[in-house]
Amino acid sequence: MKRLILSFVSMLIIGTSGFAAKYKVDHLEPMFWWTGMKSPKLELLVHGENISDLRPTINYPGVTLESVSSVENPNYLFINLIIAKETKAGSFDIQFKHGKKTILTYRYELKSRRKGSALRESYTSKDVMYLITPDRFVNGDPSNDNVKGLTEKSDRANKDGRHGGDIQGIINSLDYLADMGFTSIWVNPMLEDNEPSVTYHGYAITDFYHIDKRYGSNEDYVRLSKEAKSRGIGLIMDVVLNHCASEHWWMKDLPSKDWINFKGKFSQCSHVRTTVEDRYASKEDKKQFSDGWFVESMPDMNQRNPFLATYLTQNVIWWIEYADLEGLRIDTYPYSDKTFLSKWSKRITDEYPNINIVGEEWSTNPAIVSYWQRGKNNTDGYVSSMPSMMDFPLNTALINGLKKKENWDSGFINLYETLANDFQYPNPGNLVIFPDNHDMARIYDQLDRDFNLYKMAIAYVLTMRGVPQIYYGTEILAKSEHGGDHGYLRIDFPGGWEGDAKNAFTGKGLSKDEAAAQKFMKTLLNWRKNNSIIANGKLMHYAPQNGTYVYFRYTKKGKVMVIMNKNSDVSSLDTSRFHEMIQPGDSANDILTGETVTFEDKIQIPSRSVKIYELD
Structure with missing residues (x-):
């Protein structure tokens, strides 16, 4: 009888141990949060094998577990918390229970919010932002060129490969940027992009909460923000709301069939952006634009799913708070669900009333671009809270105005009339203006390598209304061989790699015109920096x-x-x-x-x- 009882106890222990072993937490995001946020709500995405079998409990003063939601995939739970205004910073256990038994415990932290965070200063028309493609700028730490677990390896000879630029490289260059007169840096995405190839651009994100280790760590990103701020330079994050990467961790285990548009199956986006505003557009055309995938390696996320919508919103707030960001730039802005964008932009600007956010709407029609700017009285009733948009109409008009012969409808008159369309914008002074960017041929090439026209273009951008943006290398007449091929126009910045024959930081090897262009821009930038007439006139x-x-x-x-x-x-x-x-x-x-x-x-x-x- 004693032997039978002992056998029974042994089976119970083994069974309990096995019972616990079938559950785990692979992801819990956001990884931590803050007290004192304007919105008391926090949604936690929990992912792990069979996690929906368990029920979480929390016991911490000021934190209320409002609800727990399961979805069709049993490997997900969504925990909704309310964090009271008086809640103190600290850590607490989230206990996952089966019945009365605690199966898993996860330690969660609420941090103290940085003083003045909500009313942070952001970029304005007094600033000039420097746009950096980080992989192609400066290699400050060669030891992270190749990282175990990240598929694509460094190959500087490959125009579409990774070349090794990183966060340390940008930090090493901050004195140069401050001396030139730049006051903000917009860096192309640095979140993990673990696709098999062509990952250097960063727009196919495989993890929304971690910096790609080939650039550095999350802590390095925070250090970049601090180092930049100490030199009077703000950090602007490039945000992707529309799509993720085909190798994102959740693509292997989707929470629900509607997490990705077209049920997770590739369907090409039409790229007909005007369907958003077109009162005559068919529902089919609208769907093919907003739900279609940008490319096959970038699955289109369905922001109509409320859990995903909240996830994307909280992720951006998390990075603003964590890295003390100055502002945001939003990629492929109109490609996301427009109702989501209205709510998203309001939520971000409610939390950070002074923050500046610029959206990419690549249209040469001011009527289309202005549709998205905060304060626009749209005939369809659409309300946006986006403070700024990229001024593609003025960019195109500038190139045409400088290159084309003068006529009644071309040349400078086209530039003049495009600017006259400013009546369509609620706030034209907050549009971001630019001679070129990471998706188009370099301005020097667009102007047929005419140095005089180049100087006119730069002078125009740095004296016109709006917030100027300069792409890295434009200050030294960077060229885009082979037309607009992205791999060639996103060239390595000379001097960013040990042994470079040309060095833009020291002037070594620069041609007469390249050095003159750098001096020309530096003169204008430093004059402009403290000029209230240009900033606010x-x-x-x-x-x-x-x-x-x-x-x-x-x-x-x-x-x-x-x-x-x-x-x-x-x-x-x-x-x-x-x-x-x-x-x-x-x-x-x-x-x-x-x-x-x-x-x-x-x-x-x-x-x-x-x-x-x-x-x-």
Whole structure:
């Protein structure tokens, strides 16, 4: 009888041990959170084998377990918490129980929110952002070029491969960027991209909560933010809401069939963005745009799923809070579900009222771009809380204005009329303007490598209304061989790798024009940095005449006059035409030469040049 009892006890122990072994937590996200957030709600995604068999319990002052939701996949639970305003920072156990028995325990932390976090300063029209493709910028730590567990290895000879640029490289370059006069850095995505190939761009994310180890660690990313801020430079995160990667961990074990659009099966996006605003568009066309996959390796996430919508929203808030971000840039903005975008943008700006967020809507039509900006009174009633959008219409008009012959509908008049469309935007002064970016041929190539036109383009972007953005290498006439091929236009920054023959940081090996371009941009950036007229001034422009275009930025305290002359000859401008702004006898400082000039009845502008005059 004693032997029988002992056998029974042994079976019970073995059974209990085996019972516990069938459960585990593979992912619990967000990994931690903060007290003192405006919204008291927190949703935890829990993923692990058969986790939905268990029921979580929490015992911590100020934290209420509001609800627990299961989905069709038994390997997921969604835990909804309410964190009271008075809750203190600390750690607590989430106990996962089967009946009354605790099977698993997970330690969760609530951190103290950084003082002033909600009212953080963000980038504005006083700033100039420097856009970096991190893999191609500077290799500051060669030891992380190849990392165990991450498939693609370093191959600098491969235009589409990983070249080794990293977070340490950006940190090492901050003094250069500050000296140049940049005040913000927008870095292409650095979250884990563990696809088999072409991962350097970062837009196919396999883990939304971890920096790709080939760039460094989460802690390195935070250090980058701190080091940048100490030099007066803010960090802007590149956010992807529309899609994940085909190798994302949840693609192997989806929470539900509707987590990914078209039930997780590839269906090509139409890329017809106007279906969003088109009152005549068919439902089929709308669906094929918003639900279709960007490419086969980027599954389109279904933000109509409430759990996914909350996950994506919390993820962005987590990174803002964790890394003390200055602002955001949102990739492929209109491709996501528009109702989700309305709620998402409101939730982020409710939590951070001063934060600036710019969305990518690659359209040359101001009516399409303006649809998304906060304050726009759309005829369909759509409400957006997005503060800013990328000004693709002005970018295209700038290239055409500089390259095309002057006519009634081309050349400078096209640039002038595009700017005249600013009445369509609620806040044109907050649009992000740029000569080029990571998806298009370099500006120097777009302008047929004409240095004079390049200087006009840069001067225009750095004196026009809006928030300027400069792509890395544009300051040294970076070229995009083979047209707009992404692998070639996202070239390695010279001097970013040991042994580089050319070094943009020291000037070694730069051509005469490359060095001159760098000096030209540095002069304008540092002049602009503390110039309230350019940052906040009003704008008046004059219809182009005979290959010249003139505009003014002005406040009660001063004026800046910009003149572009595309002609092969000197142009003589009648001062009286600009009587609202200047008079003969007025003196001004030539920003590019440092000379003082006095305006007479005629203003002589050298051939194929730009002049920037500042008047008291």
